[in-house]
Amino acid sequence: MLTVGLTGSIGMGKSTVAAMFAAEGVPVFDADAAVHRLQGPAGAVVAAIEAAFPGTTGSAGVNRTALSEAVLGDDAAMNRLEAIVHPAVAAERAAFVTAHADSPLVVFDIPLLFETGGDARVDRVVVVSADAAVQRARVLARPGMTEAKFSTILARQLSDADKRARADIVIPTDVAMDDTRAAVRRAISCLRAPTGG
Structure with missing residues (x-):
């Protein structure tokens, strides 16, 4: 199995x-989706997050806005949060690998791949x-940004x-959607080649 880290700002x-x-x-x-599950109603990390950051959770799980306000710009708080979340995500990732053990290629969609040293754990x-x-326009169009x-x-x-x-392959998204899709298909062909890209 060839493991691929997919990332981008x-x-x-x-x-x-x-x-x-x-x-x-x-x-x-999808690491973000795993985090959403873990922080959702009855999620595995909700109690630990509430203990570390009182008032940031409720019946729907973690209140992401409240949690963001509690940690954004505070490195110590962010480190505490990551110490709770990262091991739980790692366990979900391990289960994913087991479930797809017969796949020749798997992708790990990880926003902070380089920042967390995750690039050392992929091929x-x-x-x-x-x-x-283009990036700025996309981000500032998001609600609440x-x-x-x-x-x-x-x-x-x-x-x-x-x-x-630091990338092995770069996929452009400031082009036509079909061009991005073609770049993804080329990447898959390259990654599936005997040398793995």
Whole structure:
């Protein structure tokens, strides 16, 4: 099994590209979706998050807005949160690998792949990228997003240029959708080749 880390900064179109990999029959582990399950109603990390950050959970699970306000811009708080969430996500990832043990290629959709050292745990890295102006427009169009919040998020992420430099394959998303899909198909062919890209 060849393991591929799929990553990209906020607003780069990573979810769209992940869906394209899945549509081509490649199993995709979505780290964000795993976090949502773990933090949802009766999620495995809800009690620990409430203990560490009182008032950030309720009957629907974690209140993501309240939790974001509690940790954003506070490195110590973010580290506490990551110490709760990351091991639980790792367990979900291990179960995914077991479930797809017969697949020649699997993709791990991980937003902070480089920032968490996850690139050392995959065989290849695919980075999703777009022009900075396209990225900014996409992100600022999101509900509740502000320039300040966007800047804070970017500050926690490796720059797009650094990610591109460290990638085995770069998928552009500031082009026509069909061009992005074609790039995904080329990437899959390359990754499935005997040398693995």
